[in-house]
Amino acid sequence: MKLLEDRIRTDGTVKSESVLKVDAFLNHQMDVKLFMAMAEEWQRLFAGKQIDKILTIEASGIGIAAIAASVFDVPVVFAKKSQSINLDGTVYCTRIQSFTHGKVFDVIVSKKFIGEGEHVLLIDDFMANGCAMNGLIEVCEHAGAVVEGIGIAIEKGFQHGGDSLRERGYDLQSLAIVESMDPETGEIVFR
Amino acid sequence: MKLLEDRIRTDGTVKSESVLKVDAFLNHQMDVKLFMAMAEEWQRLFAGKQIDKILTIEASGIGIAAIAASVFDVPVVFAKKSQSINLDGTVYCTRIQSFTHGKVFDVIVSKKFIGEGEHVLLIDDFMANGCAMNGLIEVCEHAGAVVEGIGIAIEKGFQHGGDSLRERGYDLQSLAIVESMDPETGEIVFR
Numbered sequence: 001m002k003l004l005e006d007r008i009r010t011d012g013t014v015k016s017e018s019v020l021k022v023d024a025f026l027n028h029q030m031d032v033k034l035f036m037a038m039a040e041e042w043q044r045l046f047a048g049k050q051i052d053k054i055l056t057i058e059a060s061g062i063g064i065a066a067i068a069a070s071v072f073d074v075p076v077v078f079a080k081k082s083q084s085i086n087l088d089g090t091v092y093c094t095r096i097q098s099f100t101h102g103k104v105f106d107v108i109v110s111k112k113f114i115g116e117g118e119h120v121l122l123i124d125d126f127m128a129n130g131c132a133m134n135g136l137i138e139v140c141e142h143a144g145a146v147v148e149g150i151g152i153a154i155e156k157g158f159q160h161g162g163d164s165l166r167e168r169g170y171d172l173q174s175l176a177i178v179e180s181m182d183p184e185t186g187e188i189v190f191r
Numbered sequence: 192m193k194l195l196e197d198r199i200r201t202d203g204t205v206k207s208e209s210v211l212k213v214d215a216f217l218n219h220q221m222d223v224k225l226f227m228a229m230a231e232e233w234q235r236l237f238a239g240k241q242i243d244k245i246l247t248i249e250a251s252g253i254g255i256a257a258i259a260a261s262v263f264d265v266p267v268v269f270a271k272k273s274q275s276i277n278l279d280g281t282v283y284c285t286r287i288q289s290f291t292h293g294k295v296f297d298v299i300v301s302k303k304f305i306g307e308g309e310h311v312l313l314i315d316d317f318m319a320n321g322c323a324m325n326g327l328i329e330v331c332e333h334a335g336a337v338v339e340g341i342g343i344a345i346e347k348g349f350q351h352g353g354d355s356l357r358e359r360g361y362d363l364q365s366l367a368i369v370e371s372m373d374p375e376t377g378e379i380v381f382r
Contacts, residue, residue, distance in 0.1 A: 028269065
């Protein structure tokens with residue numbers, strides 16, 4: 001998606017060969033007009049598919065997924081990173097290794113909100129090694145829900161989480177795929 | 192706001208005299224159509240005010256704030272609960288005592304995204320003792336930004352965080368204020 005690639009070139013910063021900072025518009029300050037355009041692009045890419053619900057993961061996926069849910073006209077559920085006293089014991093739980101935070105954490109989704117036979121679209125801001133999406137896929141499998149597609153804003157193509165999901169047959173639509181980055185020059189090559 | 196009060200009565204659960212569970216539509220599964228109506232109500236309540244930016248706090252404020260930002264046509268920033276390797280050292284930091292999680296955590300906002308003289312609307316899903324909003328107010332004070340208003344979905348009136356902010360002169364608009372709850376009967380009294 002040219003609009004997103006242009007924005008990454010303009011307002012993103014290459015911090016290292018593997019770290020791209022896009023906190024000016026994607027995952028700290030959020031440009032919801034851009035999110036609206038991204039959601040409309042996913043609507044085009046997933047046209048003809050039945051989508052009953054959007055599933056994302058806290059925290060930086062929530063804004064994009066909420067705007068996408070308003071465009072797809074469906075509810076959105078976000079997987080929670082830690083047990084809150086406000087959650088029942090009746091949850092799906094999975095462990096996720098975070099690239100950004102460099103640690104493992106538990107993720108939970110209440111069984112009430114992902115049902116058998118529901119058609120789910122997974123949405124997130126970034127994909128690196130794919131661990132977060134694999135966790136959400138696991139939750140959907142436990143629930144007997146159908147993963148209709150996966151919408152990612154920025155995929156790090158060089159970390160192969162996305163390629164692995166495509167090989168497994170998932171309809172993964174990343175709006176920008178970074179093939180390589182040069183922290184010296186700031187140059188970003190998109191697939 | 193009658194729409195929200197009705198929804199709380201229909202889909203909320205009184206877990207104790209102080210805990211109201213609204214995870215079916217507000218802070219786990221999210222009804223973005225309801226969020227749109229809430230955002231339009233805040234637009235009416237804060238009409239005539241200059242709003243340059245919305246500030247919220249992860250995680251459950253983000254969905255509501257993102258939809259509100261699309262209605263107010265401004266960017267939205269969410270305060271982050273822990274230091275990520277993707278954030279610079281140049282951040283505003285404040286400590287917040289969470290009622291829901293029963294613990295103290297650090298919250299950071301990059302200095303790049305809250306500027307001097309900016310007019311900010313604070314948005315969150317819940318207000319209990321007001322600690323989260325006090326933390327965000329502190330961030331705005333450090334930045335020299337103006338807190339134009341505070342929009343809360345559900346205020347627990349019996350915990351007085353909201354009354355204290357009103358006494359200090361803040362324009363706080365809670366769309367539903369719970370005065371009391373009865374876990375035996377499930378009855379909820381709104382202010």
